[in-house]
Amino acid sequence: MKYINHSNMQSDYTRLPNKFLQDSSLTWGARGLLSYLLSKPGDWKANKVDMIKQSPDGERKVENYLTELAEGKYLKRIRITGLDNKFSWETHVWDSPQEGLEFDTENWKEFYKK
DSSP states (O other): OOSEEOSOOOTTSOOOOHHHHTOTTSOHHHHHHHHHHHTSOTTOOOOHHHHHHTOTTOHHHHHHHHHHHHHTTSEEEEEEEOTTSOEEEEEEEESSOOTTOOOOHHHHHHHHTO
């Protein structure tokens, strides 16, 4: 299953569309985090702890960037409930805003309790 969705890429470099890099509704921090996420292979699972370790901005700012990307419809977190009623999260990332994505505030807050 692919978690990072982007255009056809070659190895050892990342090709990024100008649209999100020039999206003035996103802060520079959110654009940078999205660039980092899109540099990962398609089957890489986004991990908040990893994102925080990779950034000098700190936990709160990284969380704000993630929220900003979700509100901009570049990122969606999906809560998965297993047969044992335990849940986990999947993060899906796109290189352009996805119409039809709804921002789920309650589930997003739940993600940050971890």
